[in-house]
Amino acid sequence: VEATAADNTIARVVKLVEEAQESKAPTERFIDGFSRWYTPAVVLVATLVAVLPPLLGFGSWGAWVYKGLAILLIGCPCALVISTPAAIAAGLAAGARRGLLMKGGAVLEQAGRLTAIAFDKTGTLTAGRPKVTDIVAPDGADDHRAVLAAAASLEVGSSHPLALAILAEAAERGVAVRPASDVAALPGKGVAGRLDGAALFLGSVAAAGEAAGLDEALRGRIAGLARAGKSVSVLTRDGRVVGLVAMRDEPRPDAAQGLEALQAAGIRTIMLTGDNQATARAVAASLGIEVRAELLPADKQRIVRELQAEGHRVGKVGDGINDAPALAAADLGIAMGGGTDVALETADAAVLHGRVTDVADMIGLSRGVMANIRQNITIALGLKAVFLVTTVAGVTGLWPAILADTGATVLVTANAMRLLGWRGSAAG
Structure with missing residues (x-):
């Protein structure tokens, strides 16, 4: 046992998601702060509309109080306040479904910037795991499959990343591997053993050069592989170079x-x-x-x-x-x-x-969420502005104001929920 249930990866991810949902994005905090000023302002405007015109003799009290109530309904900040958190929550959920974990709305907003x-x-x-890229058999030496089989025979049972890469390549090519005997690791040099009565060595270029010597042609091949960013191991049999195995951590x-x-x-x-x-x-x-x-x-x-x-x-x-x-x-x-x-x-x-x-998808999701928030704010404030003007002008009344307020809330919520359908480039 390495960790308790509360400390495993899944538990940590769940905890981070919960913390993310509690964290507010800068835009969300701005809207909350704006609403604290916006709501009293709406109440003040509605009061002035209901009281000032009849006091100044521009119509009856009943008509203007009715308009004041309609403005109070239109100005209700429900749609505005919900526009941002709904989009943030939907964006965080959509990302989590695709394996994109962001620790809060602030992170989601920052990604797009x-x-x-x-x-x-x-x-x-x-990938973080080396892969065999080249197997070189010098002229007159064994073929590629024989070089791979001999190299793999020395690595059977090893957990070293380079050993695992060689064994994986042998398995992928269907090369039969027989474990070598008397296998010994030589620190800083490589690994040695015996197979079919022959002494095998697989190790660094420097160690192989000391033991077997490398001609100019081989050194040129090794230098070319090194320039390509590959690690080269040299295989010798009874003191003679029979092959090169090049590996690289591939993209x-x-x-x-x-x-x-x-x-x-x-x-x-x-x-x-x-x-x-x-x-x-x-x-x-x-x-x-x-x-x-x-x-x-x-x-x-x-x-x-x-x-x-x-x-x-x-x-x-x-x-x-x-x-x-x-x-x-x-x-x-x-x-x-x-x-x-x-x-x-x-x-x-x-x-x-x-x-x-997925990194590009995270950026795309963030920008999509911020675009959605801007749409929601436009819907919420746009509908309020239209019905504010038409109510004061006497074109619309209380019932249209109720529908506009409720409708705006439904529209911004539905628009935010569209983000739950986001799939990113890995869809399908």
């Missing part, structure tokens, strides 16, 4: 699509990573994103501050402890699904399904 988003690389733009399948959607929405995207320049640039080039590499956690935080100093509203997306300082410094911190507890607690929002396209 972002002008720059900084992404972590490992586990955010990439998430939807990463390029998600970044394109953000850029199309006018948002600047940048990748911040602690990885080396070659790896970072290779991934960034495939995704079409700016990159800053070889960064410490403090460097990521500093870059977020620099973007803010340039006038950007900055979002930061990450999944690890190293991202926590930058998540806290950003205008909006977004934790990627599967991230650490520290990232989830520090962030203002979370993308629970781990899709990069």
Whole structure:
């Protein structure tokens, strides 16, 4: 047992949703404050309409009191007050259904205002799990399947990420794997063992170079793979190089699509990573994103501050402890699904399904909610203005005023409820 029922992920998500629903957005707080002045003003106007004209001799008391009551009904702030919280609640619910958790209306509103988003690389733009990308069999050596089978034989039973990548590739290609004997891990170098009487070694380029030597052609192949951001392991048999296995933490399948959607929405995207320049640039080039590499956690935080100093509203997306300082410094911190507890607690929002396209969806949902709120406010105030003028002019009376007030409330609520049908780009 690692945690009590109250501390598991689902329980934390439920708690965060409840807190989100209690948190008010700036627009909602403004409307509440506006209503505190608006309601007394309506009562004052209705009183003046009912009292002043008959006192000044412009008609009977009955007619003007009737108009004053109609104005009092028309001016009722129900539709105005409900216009914002209804849209916020519907937006939060629609996002939660799609795995977009936002800690309150303020976060939902802020998301749509972002002008720059900084992404972590490992586990955010990439899957966080290395994948075999190339298997090289030098001329005169074994074929690719034999190289993969020998490499996998040394990794059977290992939980190292690179070992798991090799075993997964062997399983995907249907390569039969027989466990090697006398397997031993060589710290900082690799792993060695025996198979069919031959001594096998799979490890770093430096270690293989010391043990077996690498000719210029092989060194050129290795350098090319390294420039592409790939980690290279060298396989030797009885002191002779028989193969290269290159691996890389590949971008998430939807990463390029998600970044394109953000850029199309006018948002600047940048990748911040602690990885080396070659790896970072290779991934960034495939995704079409700016990159800053070889960064410490403090460097990521500093870059977020620099973007803010340039006038950007900055979002930061990450999944690890190293991202926590930058998540806290950003205008909006977004934790990627599967991230650490520290990232989830520090962030203002979370993308629970781990899709990069969901970040763009969150921005789209926020902008949709704010557009809905503006529509609701226009409906509420517009109907009141129309019926205020027609009531004073004697065109409409008490019953139309009742219908207008109730109708406006129904209209803004129904308009807000449309947001519950939002599905985002992942629909279907």
